[in-house]
Amino acid sequence: MTTESTPDGNGGIGGLVNWIAALLQHGGNVLTTGDVAMLRRMDPRHPSSAFFKLEGTVLDAELPGEVHAREDRETRWAAVVVGLAHLGELHRPARRLGEALAQADFSELRFSRLLRADAEQLADEVPMIARYLAAKGVPADFSAAAWLILSVGQTNEERVRRNIARDYYGALARQTND
Secondary structure: OHHHOOOOOOOHHHHHHHHHHHHHHHOOOOOOHHHHHHHHHOOOOOOOHHHHHHHHHHHHHHOOOOHHHHHHHHHHHHHHHHHHHHHHHHEOOOOOHHHHHHHOOOOHHHHHHHHHOOHHHHHHHHHHHHHHHHHHOOOEOOHHHHHHHHOOOOOOHHHHHHHHHHHHHHHHHHHHHO
């Protein structure tokens, strides 16, 4: 699985997130505007037909073959896709998620809850942070959100959470000093 590789945004998870973001913004031959609207409204636990269009185009190789593991992974990716559908053109590679959340005045309490969330909770939290950032008009690289939910139960889970926390609290400290 690519979730064990380095979250550098130059391929792997970051590359998939960027590809999905481009398809959501420009559709190509894969998605209609109706599909994108459907993805915005989708419950990640019950993926829509539009999600399966993306899965067949972009995610099939990323998903395991065993039924329960595949369904879990589909739910996690569906949460990322819902978030990307909300974020739209505000998905900006290399714009750190933690910094973006701090800039958008995302509360420390909500941030702490986000970092403690398990995969089930993150299925709700990941789309929520995208809606929050979109409402505030703050761009972010949503690859970190993908890493957050996809790393749950993996050896890199703690590292992913710490990286996001460093960015968030570092940005808060800089805001306080300005």
